[in-house]
Amino acid sequence: MFSCGRQSATHCKLAPNTANSNKTATSLLTPPVYDEILMTTLRHDWTIQEIEAIYTAPLSDLVFRAAEAHRANHRADEVQGCMLLSIKTGGCPEDCAYCPQSARYDTEVDRQDLMNVDETLAAAGRAREQGATRFCMGAAWRDVPKDGRFERVLEMVRGVRALGMEACCTLGMLTQDQADALADAGLSAYNHNLDTSPEFYGSIITTRTYQDRLETLARVRRSGVTVCSGGIIGMGEDRAARYGLLRQLATLNPHPESVPINMLVPVEGTPLGGRAAEDPLELVRMIATARILMPKSMVRLSAGRLALSEEAQALCFLAGANSVFLGEKLLTTPNPESDADLRLFEKLGVKLVGAEPRATT
């Protein structure tokens, strides 16, 4: 059904370049060219012009094509539930302008040293009961300390795996030895976001480089742990910055197995705390484009769901999102209540993958 005759990326006849505008393209890719782009084997040579043409297509065409790519590679009625736990909170030396955990900003986050293993595994057990199949442990570190705390994290990873869950960590930059030790402990995925395009990156973070991030991702890849990498919209970037982020992710070979798409949660005290909410349809476009560029990856509708209506979330799932964070807290900011999520999934006819059925209250 999805056979395709695409021979090279240079074949594509694309919509005109409208970089930096927030307009919707009037000339959409037409079949068979669109079909060529969508239904190929995985590509790692996406150009900015191709990404722009996809992102700016009329919304109904974009969502329709993303849904096709979604259904060709995943079950459209299933969503993976992940649960986050901040195992070390606040006091981070980095200056990420969005982040309430940076020590440079005066936010309401209470600092907390690395949690102990028992408390962490108790939280993982509760996450499993709520339907999560992946447990993600986040630490507000620039990089992983080379002391007993790393051994404690390895023990947490082993414990989460022993509960039958996927274990994910996001601990900042890693050395190759640390990535390999996490792999040996059974880590399923490592989250390290590129966050935005290389060009816009310097407006958001100055304390480590884009190249540092790419190097950590390469070490994770070499270790055999799967890569979870995505970014944030709503930080004041233009669409060109979003195309740039998507191009970075979609030209990684292999693609990241998980691609979290966050919408900024503006937190008072951070430099981005006063930003107005992003248009949810931009999130839908971002998710749909990620789905088309990286059709086999899990695309995670991540931070920012509390600011979305049920209808906007439904559009995100229609556009190919197939993973979410469950639970009332992300790392430090609120997320939808569990029961509200369960009711939403029921209304949408979406099931949590691999989770025991649970009644809504």
Ligand code: SAM
């Ligand atoms: N310190 C580690 C790091 O930076 O890789 C791990 C934790 S960090 C909080 C993980 C990711 O959360 C960031 O890369 C960013 O994409 C996302 N994030 C943090 N604060 C956010 C916010 N206020 N709104 C949306 N996403 C946010």
Ligand code: DTB
């Ligand atoms: C990701 O991309 N989003 C998650 C997870 N990876 C670690 C974190 C979102 C954090 C939102 C702000 C907070 O709760 O502190």
Ligand code: SF4
């Ligand atoms: Fe630190 Fe990560 Fe927050 Fe940046 S995003 S300030 S590295 S915890």
